[in-house]
Amino acid sequence: MAKPYVIGIDLGGTNTAFGVVDKEGKVIASTSIKTQAYPDLNDYMKALSDAMKKLAKDSVGLDKINGIGVGAPNGNFYTGNIEHAANLPWKGIVPFSRMLSEKMGLPVSLTNDANAAAVGEATYGAARNMKDFIMITLGTGVGSGIYVGGKLVYGADGNAGELGHVIVRRNGRQCGCGNKGCLECYTSATGIVRTAREFLLNDTQTPTMLREISEKEITGLYLTECARKGDKMCLDIFNYTGTILGEALADFVKFSSPEAIILFGGLAKAGTLLSIPTEKAMNDNLMPVFKNKVKLLFSELSGADAAILGASALAWEL
Amino acid sequence: MAKPYVIGIDLGGTNTAFGVVDKEGKVIASTSIKTQAYPDLNDYMKALSDAMKKLAKDSVGLDKINGIGVGAPNGNFYTGNIEHAANLPWKGIVPFSRMLSEKMGLPVSLTNDANAAAVGEATYGAARNMKDFIMITLGTGVGSGIYVGGKLVYGADGNAGELGHVIVRRNGRQCGCGNKGCLECYTSATGIVRTAREFLLNDTQTPTMLREISEKEITGLYLTECARKGDKMCLDIFNYTGTILGEALADFVKFSSPEAIILFGGLAKAGTLLSIPTEKAMNDNLMPVFKNKVKLLFSELSGADAAILGASALAWEL
Numbered sequence: 001m002a003k004p005y006v007i008g009i010d011l012g013g014t015n016t017a018f019g020v021v022d023k024e025g026k027v028i029a030s031t032s033i034k035t036q037a038y039p040d041l042n043d044y045m046k047a048l049s050d051a052m053k054k055l056a057k058d059s060v061g062l063d064k065i066n067g068i069g070v071g072a073p074n075g076n077f078y079t080g081n082i083e084h085a086a087n088l089p090w091k092g093i094v095p096f097s098r099m100l101s102e103k104m105g106l107p108v109s110l111t112n113d114a115n116a117a118a119v120g121e122a123t124y125g126a127a128r129n130m131k132d133f134i135m136i137t138l139g140t141g142v143g144s145g146i147y148v149g150g151k152l153v154y155g156a157d158g159n160a161g162e163l164g165h166v167i168v169r170r171n172g173r174q175c176g177c178g179n180k181g182c183l184e185c186y187t188s189a190t191g192i193v194r195t196a197r198e199f200l201l202n203d204t205q206t207p208t209m210l211r212e213i214s215e216k217e218i219t220g221l222y223l224t225e226c227a228r229k230g231d232k233m234c235l236d237i238f239n240y241t242g243t244i245l246g247e248a249l250a251d252f253v254k255f256s257s258p259e260a261i262i263l264f265g266g267l268a269k270a271g272t273l274l275s276i277p278t279e280k281a282m283n284d285n286l287m288p289v290f291k292n293k294v295k296l297l298f299s300e301l302s303g304a305d306a307a308i309l310g311a312s313a314l315a316w317e318l
Numbered sequence: 319m320a321k322p323y324v325i326g327i328d329l330g331g332t333n334t335a336f337g338v339v340d341k342e343g344k345v346i347a348s349t350s351i352k353t354q355a356y357p358d359l360n361d362y363m364k365a366l367s368d369a370m371k372k373l374a375k376d377s378v379g380l381d382k383i384n385g386i387g388v389g390a391p392n393g394n395f396y397t398g399n400i401e402h403a404a405n406l407p408w409k410g411i412v413p414f415s416r417m418l419s420e421k422m423g424l425p426v427s428l429t430n431d432a433n434a435a436a437v438g439e440a441t442y443g444a445a446r447n448m449k450d451f452i453m454i455t456l457g458t459g460v461g462s463g464i465y466v467g468g469k470l471v472y473g474a475d476g477n478a479g480e481l482g483h484v485i486v487r488r489n490g491r492q493c494g495c496g497n498k499g500c501l502e503c504y505t506s507a508t509g510i511v512r513t514a515r516e517f518l519l520n521d522t523q524t525p526t527m528l529r530e531i532s533e534k535e536i537t538g539l540y541l542t543e544c545a546r547k548g549d550k551m552c553l554d555i556f557n558y559t560g561t562i563l564g565e566a567l568a569d570f571v572k573f574s575s576p577e578a579i580i581l582f583g584g585l586a587k588a589g590t591l592l593s594i595p596t597e598k599a600m601n602d603n604l605m606p607v608f609k610n611k612v613k614l615l616f617s618e619l620s621g622a623d624a625a626i627l628g629a630s631a632l633a634w635e636l
Contacts, residue, residue, distance in 0.1 A: 132474040155575025156450040162572040254480040257473025
């Protein structure tokens with residue numbers, strides 16, 4: 001019988017946010033520490049476990065905690081290690097689960113952030129009762145978590161679900177992964193800004209609010225605002241982005257034939273600006289057996305707590 | 319306790335081949351009937367079940383048969399139906415499993431041919447002991463069967479694993495599925511012949527054995543023979559084909575991170591002519607976390623019996 005609470009940790013390059021979560025997916029208490037303040041991993045582990053013990057003690061009591069789930073960049077579920085994460089202060093392979101488990105006296109389950117989001121969605125969100133779905137996270141990068149037959153797909157080595165690096169434009173934009181034309185280069189929050197710069201470069205005539213600010217200030221949020229006000233170039237940028245995303249989603253459907261695809265993360269806040277062209281392009285690129293069958297949904301996990309909730313969901317299976 | 323034998327049926331547009339198979343994957347006895355000779359489904363079912371009962375009786379006895387597995391075009395595992403198969407004489411939705419089970423008094427499991435090949439490979443072939451692998455069938459079309467965590471991926475509706483229709487060249491060659499640029503248009507036995515015709519059209523200078531026969535006579539087998547004799551254009555055609563296949567495989571790796579990808583079907587007989595450029599392109603398009611890790615293998619199921627073996631493997635789980 002599982003204990004009634006879990007802890008979820010959202011480990012990011014800047015902050016480590018964590019919270020105590022109940023079975024309905026409610027965050028009972030949460031706080032954070034600065035990841036960057038601890039270049040020494042041992043110092044970080046001490047600060048994290050001290051803060052976590054205090055949080056648990058002040059809320060529900062440490063003895064009521066079933067376990068700890070961690071969503072971390074390059075987190076490997078099989079090993080519990082964080083492997084060569086570019087944006088974290090600790091280099092190489094970090095045995096995160098083992099170290100934290102020893103400090104806390106609790107079992108720890110770890111995976112990458114996009115997988116954690118998918119587990120959260122399956123446990124508390126839009127994918128409750130779904131066995132087959134794909135979560136696409138549209139943030140600074142593009143990540144994914146894939147459910148097949150009721151289980152998260154980890155693959156032979158724990159590295160499955162890197163759909164942000166599927167190549168959507170052969171010899172396209174340079175990606176940080178070393179390849180060119182990855183989905184992430186077009187449909188992440190940074191990708192859409194690259195698109196905006198290209199549009200501005202290629203069309204100096206069409207009036208647009210994008211020329212009212214400096215290019216460096218353009219963000220996904222600003223593009224969304226301008227598009228909502230009817231700015232034609234911004235609408236075109238969302239159509240372009242959604243079309244590429246939809247084309248990619250069609251290929252993913254041919255792989256695992258999911259019941260739904262769920263969009264999550266910063267750029268998903270653009271709502272129908274993004275989802276309408278995405279859904280059209282997806283169905284345009286599907287054969288009859290798949291066409292107009294796959295639901296395109298938005299995450300139901302609330303913004304601020306979503307990453308903590310996702311990570312926490314891992315800990316119910318411990 | 320499963321009975322010691324199963325029957326596998328390879329249902330094709332021309333012939334229906336079937337055989338009695340033991341636990342080691344040996345075909346004890348086999349025969350076939352002409353699919354096209356029975357435009358009426360009821361006549362076909364009677365002929366098939368009569369022939370099957372005779373085959374079982376004359377070999378191991380019907381009471382030793384655990385069940386029947388069927389690999390059929392557009393076969394749906396969940397429903398046991400064959401759905402709108404273009405190359406079969408019976409139109410619409412055919413409740414194949416139910417009808418055959420009633421005739422035979424045995425449980426029947428059905429899936430599409432590529433999935434059956436994957437189950438066969440997992441049961442008797444190159445994927446024994448593998449939990450995560452992808453089978454790619456390179457025949458008249460391109461099909462796939464995907465294993466994740468030790469189970470075949472069927473998806474929400476039983477239609478998963480249509481990797482032959484992943485789009486590899488946006489606005490590329492017209493595919494029978496209605497879309498353009500599908501993998502199948504380039505890396506099937508018919509796709510490589512289309513490539514040969516394009517090469518001949520675009521280059522009328524380079525000496526090649528392809529000009530020694532009429533264009534209509536070009537086959538995958540002839541291309542293989544000429545390439546093995548060192549014909550430059552044929553070698554270039556295999557490099558082109560393998561490169562496209564490898565680029566697609568790289569994207570599949572990012573989805574499910576398999577231990578191996580297994581090539582099966584007519585064009586796989588080209589061996590290293592195909593696999594060397596395929597493997598190079600696959601690894602060129604993978605990030606460090608995946609590069610040079612995924613095995614590219616050929617099916618170990620022997621040619622003539624492979625489809626029967628694959629289908630038969632489904633019946634062990636009945």
